[in-house]
Amino acid sequence: MLCLQLLACFFFLLLLPVLSILFLTRASAPKKQSSPPPSTTISPPRSYPVIGSFLALVANRHRRIQWLTDILQVTPSATYVLRRNIGIRQVLVANPAVVQHILKTNFHNYGKEGSNGTLQDFLGHGIFNVDGESWKFQRQVASHEFNTKSLRKFVETVVDTELSDRLIPILSSAAATGTVLDFQDILQRFAFDNICKIAFGFDPAYLLPSLPQTKFAQAFEDSVTISSDRFRSLFPFVWKIKKLLNIGSEKRLRIAISEVQEFAKNIIREKKHELSEKSSLDSVDLLSRFLGSGHSDENFVTDIVISFILAGRDTTSAALTWYLWLLSKNPHVEYEVLKEINEKSEATAFDEVKDMVYTHASLCESMRLYPPVAADTKEAVNDDVLPDGTVVRKGMLVTYVPYAMGRMETLWGSDWANFKPERWLEKDEAENKQWKFVGRDAYTYPVFQAGPRICLGKEMAFLQMKRVVAGILRRFKVVPALEEGVEPEFVPQLTSKMKGGLPVRIVER
Template identity: 65%
Template sequence: MEVTASLFLLFLLPTLLFIALAIRLISSPSSSPSSSSLKFPRSFPIIGSYFALAANEKRIIQWSSDLIQLSPTASFVLHRPFCLRHVFTGNPATVEHILKTHFSSYGKGDAFHISFEDVLGDGIFNIDGHSWKFQRQVASNEFNTKSLRKFVETVVDAELNDRLIPILSKGARNGTVLDVQDILQRFAFDNICKIAFGYDPACLTESLPEEKFARDFDEATMLSSQRFRMPFPILWKIKRMLGIGSEKRIKFAMTEIRSFARKIVQEKKREQQLKGSGSSSESVDLLSRFLSSGHSDEKFVIDIVISFILAGRDTTSAALTWYFWLLSKHRHVEDEVVREIREKPDAPIFEDVKDMVYTHASLCESMRFYPPVPFDTKEAARDDVLPDGIAVKKGTRVTYHPYAMGRSEKIWGGDWAEFRPDRWLEKAVTGKWSFVGRDSFTYPVFQAGPRICLGKEMAFLQMKRIVAGVLRRFRVVPAMEDGIEPRFINYLTAKMEGGFPATIQDRVE
């Protein structure tokens, strides 16, 4: 029976794909529909709303966000092929329901786990249940140590002063157009590799070398994301079975990554054996900490460290890329950030940037528009009914949508489209600004509930330290045609399509 069904699918899918291609060519999907013409996609037998999905695959973030705004409940159901339903929501009550109140009912699920297993293995971002709880507790213990925070500060400051600032200074002197997104990704990759492995890939050096580990990591995460979003997952599974195309590329990239990671783990083990157990409490990078605390299983350690590289590399670089672009379009905000920076010492340390309230608010406002993870998907482990009235069957995907929520008039008011950091601030009787945050279900940029980001505070400190170091000395000026807005694209994290070309100008006192 299973063989017959598989053969049927093999004959059916090419026909469906041919029809879909024909409709895409006729409908010219490259043109974006106006808000007046936007409507919920039509569903057909067997293939569901595949035609609408195919037509909007390159603008899935904006398309699904528009549909959420169109819905009275800020939620809608998308019908995937083979009668599978997929819920998208920008409703804070529903976000709280899936991320906190009914947390145990909404996990990563089998589809996500299988799609990302080659990259993340059984690491913390790819599992549920007892294994997740155990890894979360281990990671939480390490993240809450003062010695790790101090180590992070040292790593970030060294990368900022010894690599980032000199490259920007050279760019300013020569009038060179730099890809700021690429530079920030290199900065973040060097940082997270030092913090996670104690290894320096030196991506952000003057020659801007191509780092094979970083390139393989990029390709593996991109292709794994494409796996998860395929309307017909059987296609990538067949390619994996045959070892062809994108599946061959994933296998090659992950063989290289895991081989490299395994060598580092083995070297760390030998290093600790030579030093003896007495030095374990002084371990600094996460890998050393996991090994010295008794977690010596090689696969477990590799999985969890690779997970943290993924989390720490692209999120902060994505947030800062869009932040510098937004500041370039809102000079009055940039002037206020610079004024706050200059109230601090010439080289503000982490303790100083904690008090940069306006800068903190401007980062929150930037991530409201361009969250590093624009949407995130859970899978229902049992039947349920969401607060917005949508019935959910076991196995249904439920996607909460920070990108759409940041653009919601219901949440942010009639001025939601304005870049206004002061919406996060209130002035005390003393005349000083104080930060007023939003609850994490209204602003789920760092997730919420039990899975809320462990590195949230550390990420803010790093971002503010980088902003202070860069904007004190330079202006970042986009080298784009007037009126051209960069395109927001997403794999596991958001990027600026084609990079962020900009010139660096010395700031005049």
């Protein structure tokens, strides 16, 4: 049996270059249609012996998340088994019942084994890359940072200070001079300063007027990008060979990760020194809790620091980037958001954002269309049968796709493509017909995951985003500086990005 598999693999590798060239040549040939075909013509990819749907994967490699979405949209059960090559199968999911099964009902059968090897170099044994006791421990320690008192402190001290002392002056200056800013970069800097201050008690001062370029920031970006490319690789053995030989992108990744780890270790050493100098701290942050938990392994704590930087820096900044672009395209929504902001202007910072119902709905709607994490992959520990009858074998990868789920007509109606905050709202008759938020269950809307691994920082993320939106829109109008008719491209890395950033002009209201 082993010999047959090796033989099949050998012939596959021999034929692959020829097949790929032929298919790509055909795919790039001029077409009579200048516009994309209607969605009714979309069908699941053809699968061939040995190579499966590899040719379709190659043809759609630059629009992979949209291609997977197209497939799930036309699959009646919204669960599809993709045959990749040499017998490798991957289950793609956009069915809420199946999402609930893998994230809650049969949670212990779907772990991180399928992805943690790919992310091991970057995230190590951090919370997003482990299962079992290590995951439970990290989650338990981190959970203490998300109570109401900590959230209020986060909004009224950390976020407000970064907003008033750094972000607003930069926007005022850009408005006065007509400077075009990359708002994706600005928001990443803002979020990075925030997460470092609240989680580690450290201020990297990355959002200064000079917008400094640092080795760490570039190294972190390279680490995210190259690690994401590993996931998208059609031939995982290629990056593994490059890693073994220390060449190309894998050499760059090793250098970048080394820079990121050194940055994290410096934060840890400073915190250890601070803890040794003082008998008690004025406030206890996340890093202090981990260091005080009995875990003295610097590498382990380094992995934790890097994981929380990734979560705090990239998710909220990605969500806000797409949100501000959608507001610019939908002035009636921007009007309603601004109206709510002005109505809440007398409240304290925390109470203001806590009660911003329409803005909250508009953020949910934005993340429905452009989720910060487009897809998440688990690996089956044992054989299983999904609620729709799909058979899963031990070791198979199972990927649920929030990006696709936000585009399912069966879940959101025929107007799913519209940016419509009202789909999250209803009029409250008891409260003078004020808007009342009506959420969706976490398995229909798994933007923050669901089940035991649901995001601890969900409420913190919403509070931060609403405070930023209120702080910006109350004083400025954000106008995208894109060419007429050009729409930004969604790039699904570990966290989603807007390709090339979001160039904007700032206009004083």
